Amino acid sequence: MNYFLSFSFMTCKSFLHPRVSITAQENENGKSYSTKVARNPKMERLRYNYLFPEISARELQHVTEYPNAKVISLGIGDTTEPLPDVVASSMANYAHSLSTLKGYRGYGAEQGSKELRKAISETFYKDMGIKDTEVFVSDGAQCDISRLQLLFGSNMSIAVQDPIFPAYIDSSVIIGQAGDVENESGTYQNVEYMKCEPQNSFFPDLSKAASTDIMFFCSPNNPSGHAATYEQLEELVQFAQKNGSIIVYDSAYAVYITEDRPRSIYEIPGAKKVAIEVSSFSKIAGFTGVRLGWTVVPEELLYANGFPVINDFNRIVCTCFNGASRIAQAGGLASLSSDGFKAVLSLVDYYKENAEILLETFQSLGLRAYGGINAPYLWVHFPGSNSWDVFNEILEKTHIITVPGSGFGPAGKEFIRVTAFGHRENILEASKRLRNLFS
Amino acid sequence: MNYFLSFSFMTCKSFLHPRVSITAQENENGKSYSTKVARNPKMERLRYNYLFPEISARELQHVTEYPNAKVISLGIGDTTEPLPDVVASSMANYAHSLSTLKGYRGYGAEQGSKELRKAISETFYKDMGIKDTEVFVSDGAQCDISRLQLLFGSNMSIAVQDPIFPAYIDSSVIIGQAGDVENESGTYQNVEYMKCEPQNSFFPDLSKAASTDIMFFCSPNNPSGHAATYEQLEELVQFAQKNGSIIVYDSAYAVYITEDRPRSIYEIPGAKKVAIEVSSFSKIAGFTGVRLGWTVVPEELLYANGFPVINDFNRIVCTCFNGASRIAQAGGLASLSSDGFKAVLSLVDYYKENAEILLETFQSLGLRAYGGINAPYLWVHFPGSNSWDVFNEILEKTHIITVPGSGFGPAGKEFIRVTAFGHRENILEASKRLRNLFS
Numbered sequence: 001m002n003y004f005l006s007f008s009f010m011t012c013k014s015f016l017h018p019r020v021s022i023t024a025q026e027n028e029n030g031k032s033y034s035t036k037v038a039r040n041p042k043m044e045r046l047r048y049n050y051l052f053p054e055i056s057a058r059e060l061q062h063v064t065e066y067p068n069a070k071v072i073s074l075g076i077g078d079t080t081e082p083l084p085d086v087v088a089s090s091m092a093n094y095a096h097s098l099s100t101l102k103g104y105r106g107y108g109a110e111q112g113s114k115e116l117r118k119a120i121s122e123t124f125y126k127d128m129g130i131k132d133t134e135v136f137v138s139d140g141a142q143c144d145i146s147r148l149q150l151l152f153g154s155n156m157s158i159a160v161q162d163p164i165f166p167a168y169i170d171s172s173v174i175i176g177q178a179g180d181v182e183n184e185s186g187t188y189q190n191v192e193y194m195k196c197e198p199q200n201s202f203f204p205d206l207s208k209a210a211s212t213d214i215m216f217f218c219s220p221n222n223p224s225g226h227a228a229t230y231e232q233l234e235e236l237v238q239f240a241q242k243n244g245s246i247i248v249y250d251s252a253y254a255v256y257i258t259e260d261r262p263r264s265i266y267e268i269p270g271a272k273k274v275a276i277e278v279s280s281f282s283k284i285a286g287f288t289g290v291r292l293g294w295t296v297v298p299e300e301l302l303y304a305n306g307f308p309v310i311n312d313f314n315r316i317v318c319t320c321f322n323g324a325s326r327i328a329q330a331g332g333l334a335s336l337s338s339d340g341f342k343a344v345l346s347l348v349d350y351y352k353e354n355a356e357i358l359l360e361t362f363q364s365l366g367l368r369a370y371g372g373i374n375a376p377y378l379w380v381h382f383p384g385s386n387s388w389d390v391f392n393e394i395l396e397k398t399h400i401i402t403v404p405g406s407g408f409g410p411a412g413k414e415f416i417r418v419t420a421f422g423h424r425e426n427i428l429e430a431s432k433r434l435r436n437l438f439s
Numbered sequence: 440m441n442y443f444l445s446f447s448f449m450t451c452k453s454f455l456h457p458r459v460s461i462t463a464q465e466n467e468n469g470k471s472y473s474t475k476v477a478r479n480p481k482m483e484r485l486r487y488n489y490l491f492p493e494i495s496a497r498e499l500q501h502v503t504e505y506p507n508a509k510v511i512s513l514g515i516g517d518t519t520e521p522l523p524d525v526v527a528s529s530m531a532n533y534a535h536s537l538s539t540l541k542g543y544r545g546y547g548a549e550q551g552s553k554e555l556r557k558a559i560s561e562t563f564y565k566d567m568g569i570k571d572t573e574v575f576v577s578d579g580a581q582c583d584i585s586r587l588q589l590l591f592g593s594n595m596s597i598a599v600q601d602p603i604f605p606a607y608i609d610s611s612v613i614i615g616q617a618g619d620v621e622n623e624s625g626t627y628q629n630v631e632y633m634k635c636e637p638q639n640s641f642f643p644d645l646s647k648a649a650s651t652d653i654m655f656f657c658s659p660n661n662p663s664g665h666a667a668t669y670e671q672l673e674e675l676v677q678f679a680q681k682n683g684s685i686i687v688y689d690s691a692y693a694v695y696i697t698e699d700r701p702r703s704i705y706e707i708p709g710a711k712k713v714a715i716e717v718s719s720f721s722k723i724a725g726f727t728g729v730r731l732g733w734t735v736v737p738e739e740l741l742y743a744n745g746f747p748v749i750n751d752f753n754r755i756v757c758t759c760f761n762g763a764s765r766i767a768q769a770g771g772l773a774s775l776s777s778d779g780f781k782a783v784l785s786l787v788d789y790y791k792e793n794a795e796i797l798l799e800t801f802q803s804l805g806l807r808a809y810g811g812i813n814a815p816y817l818w819v820h821f822p823g824s825n826s827w828d829v830f831n832e833i834l835e836k837t838h839i840i841t842v843p844g845s846g847f848g849p850a851g852k853e854f855i856r857v858t859a860f861g862h863r864e865n866i867l868e869a870s871k872r873l874r875n876l877f878s
Contacts, residue, residue: 013764018733032739032745033680033684033712033739033741034683034741034742034743034744034745035679035683035712035713035740035741035742035743036652036682036683036684036685036743037595037652037653037683037684037685037742037743038594038652038742038743038744039742039743039744039746039751040590040591040592040594040751041592041594042592043590043592043751043754046611046754060623070670076546077546078546079541079545080545081543082537082538082539082540082542083537083538083543084538084542085538088534088535088537088538089535089537089538089574091531091534091537091766092531092532092534093525093531095528095530095531095534095766095770096527096531098521098522098525098527098530098728098729099521099522099523099524099527099528099726101521103521104519104520104522105726105728106517106518106519106725106727106728106860107515107517107727107728108728111479139578139730139761139764140761142758142759142761143759143760143761145759146589146758146759146760147563150585150589150613150614151479152479153479153481153482153483153615154481154593154615155477155479155480155693156476167758168802171758171759174589174755174758174759175589176592177594177765177791183647213475213476213477240474241472243475244473244474244475244476245474245475245476246474246476272831273472273474274474286537286543286545288545288546288763289544289545289546289547289762289764289765290537290765290766291578291761291763291764291765300471300472301474302471302473303474303476303477303478303485304471304473304474304475304476304477304478305473305477305478306471306473306480312478312479312482315482315485316482316613317611318580319581319583319585319606319609319613320582320584320585320610320613321582321585322578322579322581322582322730323728323730324730325578325728325729325730325764325766325767326728326729326730327534327680327764327766328766329730329768331534367487421545
């Protein structure tokens with residue numbers, strides 16, 4: 001079994017939906033016709049999804065081996081609890097209204113409805129001076145990352161945290177910023193990897209980091225669960241200012257912050273001149289399947305020639321996107337209403353309690369677990385181990401699916417990521433099984 | 440007033456939502472900070488949206504001048520009639536079910552639900568041998584066009600119909616296939632424009648067309664309304680086979696076909712080896728605001744090295760997209776059910792009757808109007824005129840908004856596009872006003 005990993009696996013979330021991957025060989029049996037079109041060399045550079053079929057295959061094999069086992073997934077970070085009534089009803093009512101002459105609406109503004117843009121700016125950017133016209137509603141953060149890559153183009157130099165959610169690196173390979181894979185750990189050429197480890201408080205040593213055009217930064221971080229402190233973000237913004245860089249700041253997990261940490265990069269003075277912020281309703285309101293997110297591009301953010309970045313991003317949104325579903329937008333608006341927001345935050349609390357249970361479990365076993373306080377992810381350290389071996393051992397002995405940390409970058413090679421999304425009874429059962437395994 | 444046009448205007452559909460465009464000048468007043476990041480030269484190549492603010496401004500001015508005028512929009516092709524109950528209810532029920540423990544679902548497969556993929560393949564590709572696994576559900580055709588451009592990358596040579604829906608050209612500029620604007624008519628370097636005019640039965644003279652990697656072809660065509668005949672498509676497929684090209688075939692208006700014409704490129708033998716098909720629920724089911732579409736990539740379609748295109752497209756969908764909204768997918772599935780499909784086709788008939796009324800109007804006035812029989816668009820010829828002048832005269836004298844044809848390419852410079860989407864009473868009123876103007 002080949003455990004060599006790429007960064008790219010997490011981009012296919014449907015671990016349990018194996019699908020046919022056609023092999024070139026099957027089609028080169030002599031009787032096939034090929035076009036004369038050369039495969040895009042940028043796509044060729046992508047490491048193929050080793051982990052997804054590997055985890056699928058491993059799980060399938062496991063279920064075959066233990067047909068009566070109750071497998072618990074703490075793998076993919078996917079919400080599990082029902083939407084609040086007020087949110088679901090608003091979407092149902094909106095859908096119904098589309099069957100009436102009075103309620104029917106066609107195309108909406110590509111940037112999202114005025115009401116929702118206003119609600120986002122008032123809920124998440126109060127006192128930060130972000131205007132509703134600087135908020136672009138989308139169908140999710142992952143989609144916006146790719147649109148940002150289209151905005152930037154292939155000539156940008158980029159930096160990413162290590163570990164990090166793989167969509168950043170994969171999309172930078174696809175657009176052509178990243179070069180070839182450079183070594184066995186699966187890193188790419190032309191990418192500055194900023195190591196974030198326990199020994200540096202999960203914040204890169206910027207005195208040693210190269211200056212790049214774009215810096216992708218995710219806080220609370222997926223996978224490590226670390227939420228950057230005010231001082232860390234201040235240092236990041238100053239570093240960007242010094243270098244003239246643009247920060248793409250992913251705050252998709254900001255509502256999970258418990259401690260006194262910034263929930264937006266725009267809490268840092270001067271950030272509007274250097275940062276774009278990407279976020280999502282997925283983990284705020286359980287919208288993983290509903291699809292809704294947003295990106296903030298401040299008017300003050302300018303290219304070297306003084307041209308406003310927001311103008312080009314608006315053009316990308318108009319050309320490459322046609323607006324988020326109006327029904328999803330109705331749900332987003334309801335989730336930011338007074339009652340709605342209370343209800344979704346109580347869901348967030350539920351997942352945070354799950355995280356507490358898991359964190360307590362690992363810590364009581366003497367394991368070094370990070371995250372879980374300001375994020376729905378735990379990042380558990382197994383010094384000297386290979387994350388795939390740990391994954392296998394946990395699956396084998398407890399029937400629990402986790403994610404091997406090496407999938408998020410070389411810095412993850414001794415870690416596993418454990419998600420706190422799940423029904424409480426499963427979390428408690430997982431806790432019990434883990435205690436049995438490690439105690 | 441500057442009537443110089445770009446191809447790009449139609450990419451912002453919200454004509455009536457003027458928005459602030461920040462100018463570089465405002466920010467170059469000496470006190471501003473700029474990053475050191477260079478603006479993406481590909482974005483710089485795009486002609487900016489001249490038409491959108493121009494039409495907006497023109498309409499605003501018109502409304503100010505004639506405050507009591509009832510303006511009728513036959514401009515943007517946007518559905519106006521309520522969704523069938525069966526479709527709206529299915530979405531409402533699905534939304535409600537998300538608030539129950541039993542009905543809640545998180546992330547779906549990025550490629551769309553198995554049921555919907557199957558329904559699409561059975562409804563639209565019956566007897567053509569398209570498998571459900573070759574259908575990728577999306578949030579709309581325009582979004583898929585950009586994902587296809589990511590798939591292809593910057594090194595492809597491309598051909599487009601002239602006239603054509605502008606998202607194709609704009610996205611090819613953004614990805615870097617197209618070069619600079621080459622002349623006053625707004626065409627780009629490195630793009631093969633295939634003229635489709637009345638004198639060539641709206642089908643390009645392929646004996647004179649350059650061989651390119653990718654050929655974008657839209658039938659029924661937006662804007663001309665021409666649906667290619669079987670013989671024309673056979674010639675197109677053979678041309679692609681001869682050159683080893685890939686056809687990207689846009690069939691978003693196929694359900695509007697009345698005459699005996701192919702509704703899918705896959706009706707042509709051999710097309711699966713050379714063609715991708717993009718389509719949408721927008722104009723089939725009134726989903727312009729709901730957002731749902733699909734793309735077919737046959738397994739048999741291979742790059743020169745034998746590598747299946749479907750594998751790379753799957754990777755793009757997994758990395759740059761996270762699946763269409765589950766609620767929209769529930770609506771799409773309902774619209775393909777036996778009752779649902781009958782209901783949406785009766786909506787299509789309604790718009791087709793509108794088209795008939797408008798076509799009859801123009802023809803009875805002795806004007807040369809094309810389209811309208813196999814498409815919800817009419818393409819009206821005003822020989823020797825400038826499309827912007829025609830647009831202005833019609834607005835001034837009848838309070839009707841149309842679209843100047845030059846926005847779709849140089850071949851449109853003597854045409855206006857008129858949409859058949861609208862309430863019947865508006866179409867009848869528009870017909871009356873046009874008769875008064877031109878008779």
